[in-house]
Amino acid sequence: MGEIMLLIFVFVIAGFLGVELISKVPSQLHTPLMSGTNAISGITIVGAISATAIAVNSDGWLGTVMGFLAIVFATINVIGGYLVTDRMLGMFKKKEEKK
């Protein structure tokens, strides 16, 4: 029970931290910010890897297949998300060097 309460504690604190983090963001950064946080939501890849491993250990073929797909989709989200965000921000950068 102690571990569960601790996780809920972390959940709530992280939630409020997220609210505070992005109070003032200039509007031209909204799209990159959305895309960048979207890449972070791909953190579910960590859960996917651990769940797949457990499925492999217990020889559950259904779990293994679903876990495998979960890793693939999460990786697309992570890699694609970071690269797209970087591309967008790179355009802002280029312009700043010019001025």
Add this chain to the structure above:
Amino acid sequence: MTEILNAGITVLYMISAVLFIRGIKLLGKADTARKGNTLSAVGMLIAVITVLFEKDVLASFPLGYGLILLAVVIGAVIGAVWAKKVEMTGMPQLVALFNGFGGLSSLLVALTQYVNTEEAKPFEGITLGLTIAIGAIAFTGSVVAWGKLSGKMFKKSVTIPAKNALNACLAIVGLIGICIYAFSGLNSSLGLIGIIAVTAAYLILGFTMVVTIGGGDMPVIISLLNAFSGLAAAFAGLAIANSVLVVSGCLVGTSGLILTLIMCKAMNRTLYSLLFGSFGASASKKGAGSGKEPKAMSVEDAYLILEAASSVVFIPGYGMAVAQAQHSVKELADKLEENGAEVNFAIHPVAGRMPGHMNVLLAEANVPYEQLKTADEMNPQMSNTDVAIVIGANDVVNPSALDDETSPLYGMPIINAFEARTVFVLKRGKGAGFSGVENPLFTNDNTVMLYGDAKQTVSALVSEFDDV
């Protein structure tokens, strides 16, 4: 030995969570944004390497490692190719699609966890159920948003009779499913029914929720679904007791929610009316009968007006993105500046299909940052502006938002283009905007229409300047 390993894993997860927090913070400032993105990517790398040392993962050697590596390689190649290949104009739908994959992944993690567990405690059952529910909404909702934005599917807004009642039923069926699973104790057949019920109900709910929403509101919806996929990851973290998932998922969830609210505020709408109202579908077509026809003008005449103008404001919208006109627009802006005019870009917070969409496109075309003005900065100067050039924007310059209480747009802050001495509207045809609402700006006395493809029209104007 295991003690030390576990402590090490916790410390590494902590480091990656800190990098995410720092990364999001830096992403919010123009000069540090790229660094912030890199920091958060490093955090992700650390988290992924760390999980490989968890007890269960180590135990799956070598088959598990092989599968994990294969899956990561497949995903990385697909993600990298898409991210490199996409045009800047196609960015919104790609982000929607990535987001859908994130939701799907959380959904699959929960289902995998379900088949892995022999016996679920109520707490795990509930969090697992919520992961499935939120992940499923994020998945189908994002896919619908992707379809709408790319014009591949569900382009017309669909009306579902008694939509709210239907959605409420689906939500309740799903919640009952979660309860059945969480409290039926074992992985009984009853629990399986519960899991199937929640998965199916929320997959459908994501679809019915988004498909009825008009394309003009898609930016807000994507942002909301982004928050959902974060929350799904956080609940997955609670279900499998992984702290880094809880922290990062919840950060994304709430920061996404705030971003969504910022966008709603820019449109003067509440999240409630957006989700439960029926905007796009029931927009009244009345007000079309002012009887006046918009005046068209040739490029040559337009050039003469522009040549005499000492201040020009560009007001870009989604049409500029569709026509890929941003580079031509930049050229025209340069010509006007050479001609001694003051040039600015007025950017409405929800112009385009994503917040900041126009800023990204104009940045791609090297438009200087100082020329990009918000609606609040630009509106007071609008009456001193000689020419306002509206490029493929419609609802964000619709004056009925200010004075027509019957208009569905009423109350939304707009860019007051109608106050400029002359207004050019570059438009493909005579139809109404994305929201389907008539725009009285087009029939104003000081408005002239330049019909045709925005890129061609702008290029034609540029060559008029060259010819002199």
